[in-house]
Amino acid sequence: MLTPGFLFILRGIARIFILSIISLGAGYFIETLLGFTVVPRHLTAVAVALAVPTLIAARITWVYHAQRRRAFALGAAPVPVWSGKWPGSVDLLVFLMGRFERGYPGEGFWEAIEEFGPIFNLRVLWQNTIFTTQPEHIKAILATDFGGYEKGSRFHEIMESVLGTGVFNSDGDMWKFHRSMTRPFFSRDRVTHFDIFERHADDAITAMKSRLRSGYSIDFQDVMSRFTLDSATEFLFGKCVHALQSRLPYPHGMKPAGDTERTQADIFAEAFGEAQYVIAFRSRQGDTWPLFEMFKDATKAPMKIVHAYLNPILREGIERQEKAELEGKVHEGKIDEIDEDETLLDHLVKHTKDLTIIKDEILNIMIAGRDTTAATLTFAIYALAMYPHILKKLRAEVMAKVGPTRRLTYDDIRDMKYLRAFINETLRVFPPVPFNVRDTINETTLSPTTEGGKPSYIPPASIVTYSVFLMHRRTDLWGPDALEFDPDRFLDERLHKYLTPNPFIFLPFNAGPRICLGQQFAYNETSFMLVKLLQNFDSVTLDESAQPPDSRIPPEWANVAGRQSVERFFPKMHLTMYAHKGLWVKMREASSDPSSL
Incomplete structure (x- = not known):
């Protein structure tokens, strides 16, 4: 091949x-x-x-x-070009690739925004690559001019070896097919079913307490990745991978001799993560990405592991459905009705028996359901470690509304305003999907960025990249304190001053016809785990000494303006954001004495 x-x-x-x-x-x-x-x-x-x-x-x-x-x-203006010094701006491509590997997310783009404004054209290798952080532009791309944009053949080719033709990597009728298959499963009665969350949250907290009591720090990101993987696999196909049963990693330089345990869940998770990193790296190399895979498809080996794990589970689901049909247990016209104990796999096989289509959709939803929530929880605990006064205020609400032992309910989530504000602020400062991309189908224009200015002309077949990460941090959209972490901005007058009149400045779940189907599921899972954590722990501190040396903050970051200078972990991204080589923390177990609350 x-x-x-x-x-x-x-x-x-x-x-x-x-x-x-x-x-x-x-x-x-x-x-x-x-x-x-x-x-x-x-x-x-x-x-x-x-x-x-x-x-x-x-x-x-x-x-x-x-x-x-x-x-x-058309009465428009060409988008200003951010040009490099080499032919085809190859030096610009090299610079951005270097920042992707070693820099802070969005590093390099702030300077370009200051020079050109919120929209500019990178035009790397003579291909129009439009970049925007303007909310009106993102609104057009995602909603008001949805039909004028698509994921496109370039994106599909880059992602196909991992995502196939699933809902995140398809357009037109195939996208509609996947979307229509999956949507009924994310109804309210499904995403508010908390038994799955409770089982795996209890396992996660037990594992954390055991390791912390031994005197070691824990990689909180690793624990949350296991928690969301166990929850996602049980929710999606009824078979938990039991990642939380594996031994947790040790801090740098402290792994006991002879500890080489690696379970099937570890191997599966590592392979899936490696495949995602490859396709994210491809997307940043533009049209030249195949040159970096001259002698092999870099996703082939990890995806072989992923397929070997998933195929037997999916075939079992297909066979179960075929048997039910032969026995007359399946009723025509009730394809979208979902039984209480039905998994997404059970639901999908009622629509199709095609193993590839089912697997593509499962993998697409797994990335959305596992990685984004794990990232949100990781950044949430980082914020609680950085800002103890926020932890104290949030824990007080948890104790007042739920108490130290009771299980969270959907009504509790609706009543806990500060919890929702805290999650929203986490999603604002650290959106799990920081950059996204579309292709233009035909020529179009995007609205002026200044009063009285001309609209921007966007040629056909252009790549249009938009960044909610950078948009969420714009001081002209969120106020002079936009780079500060402050949940109260979602509760006080700033909410009505900035967000209410312009809701498209906050888009952690996208918008329009492609808005995240699992948005409420993510809020519920994140809320459930945060409440569990605050019921069990009353203090969180970062342990930077536990980080591997190459994942610690570079000293030169201290001289960079903005959040980068105050950050105490190394945020990176593939398809989603994550903490480079983990987020190592120490946590203090909460006292059972009511007077200590």
């Missing part, structure tokens, strides 16, 4: 061959008209070699001029 790199080169050779034929044909045509040889035969190859880049350059120049003419014809 050809690797992505070789396929990329073959396509390039084919294009050059076609251009060479055109060049030769044009040369012979001119010579026929003139009646004599323009280029000596022994120099024909040289002439063709020079003609190919000339034709490419001519085409690029012509396209740019044509796009400028179209912009002016």
Whole structure:
């Protein structure tokens, strides 16, 4: 099987061959008209070699001029270009790739925003790559002009080896099919069923207490990833991977000799995480990504592990449905009715028996249901460690509304205003999906960014990247304290001053027809675990000494403006944000003495 790199080169050779034929044909045509040889035969190859880049350059120049003419014809303005110094702005690509590996999320973009405004064109390798943090633009992309944008063939090709044609990697009828299959399962009575959360939250807290009582710090991100993986797998296909039964990792340099335990759940989770990292890295390499996978598809090995784990479970679900149909236990016209104990897998196999379609959808929902919630909980505990006064206030609400032992209910969640504000502030400052992308289908315009300005012209087949991470931190949208972590902004006059009149400045779950189906599920799971944690622990502190050395904050961050200078963990991102090599914390168990509350 050809690797992505070789396929990329073959396509390039084919294009050059076609251009060479055109060049030769044009040369012979001119010579026929003139009646004599323009280029000596022994120099024909040289002439063709020079003609190919000339034709490419001519085409690029012509396209740019044509796009400028179209912009002016529509009363719009071309998007300002953030240009590099090398041809095709390759140096800009190298810079951004370096920031992706070693920098703070969004690093480099703030300077570009200050220079060009909230929308600009990177135009790396002569491809229009529009970048925006403007809420009106994001609203158009996601909602008001939804039909003018799609995930597109480029995104699909990058993600296909992991996401297949699932709901996050499809457009048109395939997207509608996946969406219609999945939507009924996320009704209120399903996402407020807390038994799954309680079982796995209890397992997580037991594991944390055991390790903390031994005198070690814990990697809270690791625990939350296990908790959400166990919850997600049980919710999705009724078979928990029991990740929380595996031994928790030890702080840097403290792993006992001979401790080499790795379970199937560990192997599955690591492989799934590696595959996600690969496709995220591809997306940042643009059209050149296949060149970095010349000799292998980098997702093949990890996805082989993922498929080996999932396939037997999914086949069992299909066989169970086929048996029910043969026994006459399935009633026509009730395909969207969901029984009390029905899993998403049970629901999907009523729509299709295609193993690939079912697996694609399960994997897509698993990423959404596991990684984003694990990230939110990780950043939430980081905030509680950074701001003890917020922990004290939040815990007081938990004790007042739920008490030290009672299980949280849906009504409790609705009543706990500060808990919801705290989760929203976590999602604002650290949105789990910080960057997203669409392709334009046809030419379009985006609204002016200044009063009296012209709209921005967006050519057809352009890549449009938008960042809620950067939008959530804009002081002109959220006020002068936008970079501070303050849950009260969702409760006091700032809510009515900034968010109420412009709700598209806060988009942790996207918006429009593609809005996250699991939004309420995520709020419920996050709320449930936070309440459980605060019932059991009354103090959280960071243990930076437990971090592996290469995941500690670089000293130069102290000289950078904004949150980067005060951060005490290393946020990074693949498809979602995460703490680089974990978030190591110490937690104090709450006293059973009521007077200590």
